[in-house]
Amino acid sequence: MSAPTPRYVPAVPEPPPLARRLSVLPMRRGAGLPAAASASGPARAQARRWQVLIIPPAPGLPTRSFQLSRWQIGLSKLALATGAVLSLSAVAAAWLFMMSPELLEGDIERAALRSRLLATSDSLALTRMALLDAHSAVVVAPWHPVLPVAGAVTSGFSLARRHPLLHIIRPHLGIDLPAPAGTLIHATAPGRVRFVGWRMAFGRVVEVEHANGVVTRFAHCSRTLVEEGEIVRAGTTLAAVGSSGLTTGPHLHYEVLVNGVAVDPMRYRFP
Numbered sequence: 368m369s370a371p372t373p374r375y376v377p378a379v380p381e382p383p384p385l386a387r388r389l390s391v392l393p394m395r396r397g398a399g400l401p402a403a404a405s406a407s408g409p410a411r412a413q414a415r416r417w418q419v420l421i422i423p424p425a426p427g428l429p430t431r432s433f434q435l436s437r438w439q440i441g442l443s444k445l446a447l448a449t450g451a452v453l454s455l456s457a458v459a460a461a462w463l464f465m466m467s468p469e470l471l472e473g474d475i476e477r478a479a480l481r482s483r484l485l486a487t488s489d490s491l492a493l494t495r496m497a498l499l500d501a502h503s504a505v506v507v508a509p510w511h512p513v514l515p516v517a518g519a520v521t522s523g524f525s526l527a528r529r530h531p532l533l534h535i536i537r538p539h540l541g542i543d544l545p546a547p548a549g550t551l552i553h554a555t556a557p558g559r560v561r562f563v564g565w566r567m568a569f570g571r572v573v574e575v576e577h578a579n580g581v582v583t584r585f586a587h588c589s590r591t592l593v594e595e596g597e598i599v600r601a602g603t604t605l606a607a608v609g610s611s612g613l614t615t616g617p618h619l620h621y622e623v624l625v626n627g628v629a630v631d632p633m634r635y636r637f638p
Contacts, residue, residue, distance in 0.1 A: 512633055513555045513601070515585060516544045516608060516619050524631035540629035541584070541622035548617040550608040552585050553601075556637045560597045560605075569620065570612025573605045577637075580627075586620035587612050 417440060421431040522528070522543040529536055558577035566572045569586035573593060576582050589609025593599060610617045623632045 512635060513637065514544060514632075515552045515555055515583075515605070515621055516546045516550060518544050518546055520633065521545050521618070523633065524629075541586075541620050542632050543618050543620055545616070545618040546608045548589055548607075548609055550619075551604050552588065552606045552608060552619055554599045554603045554605055555583055555601065556581075557600045558583075558598075560593045560595055560599060563591050563593060563595050566612075568613035570614070571606070571609065575599060575605070580625060581637075582624040584620075584622040584624065586622070587614050587618060589617075 416434040416436050418432060418434055421433075423430065520542045522539060524540065524542055526538045526540075528539040552573075554575055556575075556577050558575040558581075560573065561576040561582070562572065562574040564572065566586070569584075571586075571588040571591060573585045573588060573591055574582055575585075585605055587609055588606035588611060591606045593603070593605050599605065608617050608619050621632055623630050623635045625635075
């Protein structure tokens with residue numbers, strides 16, 4: 368038997384050592400990689416931006432658009448959150464002061480003490496003037512103030528009274544004298560009318576200026592019967608009782624001011 372004829376087998380070069388350890392597969396450029404790794408620089412920058420569309424309310428108008436980067440959106444969210452926190456804090460503080468008026472008790476007590484001291488000092492000064500008057504006799508009997516309208520006091524002088532309409536704590540720097548509408552109001556001491564007109568919540572007001580920096584105020588009038596600059600005497604008719612301004616019904620709000628500071632009319636004594 369004859370030996371087989373040998374066939375020619377081309378020699379295959381041996382792969383390098385690294386190729387023997389790794390399986391190298393053909394891959395297209397960018398295939399199988401994440402979008403952030405396969406995207407180019409401008410594409411990545413475009414992906415970080417948000418496109419905002421502004422659609423007009425009426426048809427036919429052009430739609431506008433603009434882009435916001437992530438840092439701009441984050442800054443806007445931070446500003447909105449800060450504004451919301453500040454607004455809630457302001458509302459909570461206002462609610463706390465309205466629901467807890469005892470927080471203001473310290474200031475109210477100091478103001479009340481100061482008012483009482485001023486009223487006492489003014490009363491002593493006027494009493495001394497009355498005693499020095501040659502035409503007056505010394506009276507030791509209890510005294511009571513002259514009121515512009517006859518009647519009982521329904522709401523006295525206070526630095527912390529709950530308002531019947533507003534339902535908040537606020538000063539009441541006078542006394543309230545209820546009377547039927549149209550009841551005449553009389554001056555409590557001689558002086559000069561310095562103001563006749565409207566003053567916000569007081570409504571129609573008449574103010575009379577007396578000696579030694581004393582001013583009397585008559586508020587919530589229905590009509591006035593004097594003019595500014597007119598000289599009046601004690602008992603002169605000034606106005607009529609009404610309910611003008613912020614009131615719950617017809618009454619007279621009567622105040623006494625000494626050098627611009629309100630004092631209790633029930634404790635003040637005209638010389």
